[in-house]
Amino acid sequence: MFKATSVFALASLASIVNAQSSPISVWAQCGGIGWAGSTTCVSGLQSMYPSASTTGSASATSSPAPTSSPPVSSVANFWFSFGDSYTQTAFSPAGNPPQVGQPLGNPPYPGGTTTVGPNWIDFDTAMFNNSLILTWNYAYGGATIDASLAPPFTPTVLSLTDQVNEFLSGTANKPVVAPWTSNNALFSIWIGINDLSWSWWQTGDRLAYNDVLLDADFALVDELVSPCRRRNFLFINVPPIQRSPYFLGLDPSETNETAPILQSVIEDFNTKLAARASNLSSTLTGVKTFLWDSYTAFNQILDDPSAFGS
Numbered sequence: 001m002f003k004a005t006s007v008f009a010l011a012s013l014a015s016i017v018n019a020q021s022s023p024i025s026v027w028a029q030c031g032g033i034g035w036a037g038s039t040t041c042v043s044g045l046q047s048m049y050p051s052a053s054t055t056g057s058a059s060a061t062s063s064p065a066p067t068s069s070p071p072v073s074s075v076a077n078f079w080f081s082f083g084d085s086y087t088q089t090a091f092s093p094a095g096n097p098p099q100v101g102q103p104l105g106n107p108p109y110p111g112g113t114t115t116v117g118p119n120w121i122d123f124d125t126a127m128f129n130n131s132l133i134l135t136w137n138y139a140y141g142g143a144t145i146d147a148s149l150a151p152p153f154t155p156t157v158l159s160l161t162d163q164v165n166e167f168l169s170g171t172a173n174k175p176v177v178a179p180w181t182s183n184n185a186l187f188s189i190w191i192g193i194n195d196l197s198w199s200w201w202q203t204g205d206r207l208a209y210n211d212v213l214l215d216a217d218f219a220l221v222d223e224l225v226s227p228c229r230r231r232n233f234l235f236i237n238v239p240p241i242q243r244s245p246y247f248l249g250l251d252p253s254e255t256n257e258t259a260p261i262l263q264s265v266i267e268d269f270n271t272k273l274a275a276r277a278s279n280l281s282s283t284l285t286g287v288k289t290f291l292w293d294s295y296t297a298f299n300q301i302l303d304d305p306s307a308f309g310s
Helices: 120-126 160-169 193-199 206-225 245-250 258-283 294-303
Strands: 045-048 052-055 076-083 132-137 185-190 231-236 287-292
Touching: 076 120, 076 160, 120 132, 160 206, 185 206, 193 206, 193 258, 206 231, 206 258, 231 258, 245 258, 258 287, 258 294
Parallel strands: 076 132, 076 185, 185 231, 231 287
Antiparallel strands: 045 052
């Protein structure tokens, strides 16, 4: 089994959230799954998963819920995630929102993932952090950037365009359950896998089509940036899917012409994505961008699986 914990503990996210000081104040994090920070609550308080100090007996393992809602705006960091099956947890904006005890909202942790267990966003929300993170994960399995540019496998799939519109029509308005600010919120986008899986074998200039896809991608980023022009963005590039069993099986011959073609499309897309992410932060005051290179990380795993516990 791969050591997913070491692979997916994104350094980018760690730079957004702040460690809590000791002793922990009321409603601040002082324990939970994988918690590595201080576990010392203020005298007379106890810890509730995913780690908010509340009034009660320090030795109690079970206690009634507090009589008032925690001041979420003062202790929480907010994560708004968009993507495809690599990220999905089957979250529905119409269901229970992320909150203390259910940091990814609905369905119950780890949600509906393609790994049939915690995925990278589960780990980073509930384990690899030093603060309370509430994650609205709009990612949808099979998603492309826009269905009009790269059709998904079924019309019911919510594209990145659909996901961003869900956010803009709901949580963007900062309801009481999500009083986020530009300083305590992270927006992450991991998209392009299904787009390139569809586009690489189409006719025409595939590298030029990468620009079309990224134009649509960053038009949506512009909508997320507006109007306050202060945002933290995490971009994740496309992994080397040309090395997956599916794509290798398309051309099992020794010549294997499929992989090199797809590889060139992916590497071009990733290069252009990195340039656009860098340009975003350099041209817009207050916008910070982070890029996690999944392409390199996945290649390292595939080159030496034993080093990662396989």
